[in-house]
Amino acid sequence: MDPFSKKLFQELEQMQQQTGRMLRSMSISRMMPMESGCWQPPVDIYEAENELYVYVDLAGVDPSQLQVTVDEQHLQISGKRQLPAQQSIACIHQLEIELGEFQRVVVLPSMVNVEAVDSTYTNGILVVTLPKRVKKGKVNIRITPGE
Template sequence: MDPFSKKLLKELEQMQQHTGRILRTMSLPRMMSTEGGGWQPAVDIYEAEDSIYVHAELAGVVAESLKVTVDGQCVNISGLRQLPDHQTIACIHQLEIELGAFQRTLTLPAAVEVDGVESSYVNGMLMVTLPKRVRKGKVTIRITPGE
């Protein structure tokens, strides 16, 4: 195989490897700009019988800047990612890491008990555990006569 064909084949293989990453990051909410113009972290939502689990990829975000707000069937995650100040930078060769403030609001697949929510932030992953709201048995609804 000639050198040009080898190089072309190698570049096609690299493109194929990167295609999976590109498709994973192309969710509609992440592509749409937010009011503050911030970036959107990748988020996974899992549902179990009694809980909902939200995992957010937040590498480089300082834990003190994170804020998680839960309201019924929505969870809002916000924070700030900044890189350390590099006084000696003369030239940037590649710039892919999104910086600055972010906010991500997610609609959960079920209502949750706000009082039982727990979260942890380990190795750049925010994990939020949201217990599902338990229905309280049978309720009888009184019907009032109309006019």
Template sequence: MDPFSKKLLEELEQMQQQTGRILRSMSLSRMMPMEAEGWQPAVDIYESETSVYVYAELAGVVNDSLRVTVDGQRLGISGVRQLPSHQSIACIHQLEIELGTFQRTLTLPSAVEVEGIESTYANGILMVTLPKRIRKGKVQIRITPGE
């Protein structure tokens, strides 16, 4: 492959990666929060045979401000992100980090066992592990005669 074609393919790959990042950051729930005030953290949800895993990107959030709640099939994550104050700032050139309170409510893909839920927060990522509710096996349903 000639150098020009190779460079062109590299540029197209970079554009594809950047477009993916832009589209992920423009999710409807983050652009137009209906239920919450403040900013909305990015969240990934994964599912295995036995559990649902939720990862939230919360860099800079102090652990003590985090709250995780489960109500039925809804998971709530809330907290506060504050940056250290700088007394000597004279001019701001760029602001991209969202600050203040946040709340994110997610609908889980399946019912979960509340007693077994675990969460950890490290390196700016909150991970919530929710064990799925185990469904019982085959159930015999009694049929009553009608009139």
């Protein structure tokens, strides 16, 4: 392949990667500003037969600054991210990393068993495992005549 074609393919591949990042970051929930002024970390949700897996990108967040709350239909993640202070900064050229308070509320696609929820935080990724609530079988409901 000639150098021009090779460079063209590299540029196209780079554009494809940037477009994918842009589309992923444009989810409606992340574009809507929160009333509290908090930023919202990106979230991926996967569903297996018996559980849900929620992955939250929280690079640089101290685990002691995380709070995770769940009910049968919602998962709420909140906390604070701070970068270490640098004494010798004279000029800022680019700011993209969200800092300060954050909060993300995720509507879960199915009911979960809140007593069996588990989470791990490794390499800046919070993984919350939510077992699905076991559906009850059919229940006959007795009807009593009213007066």
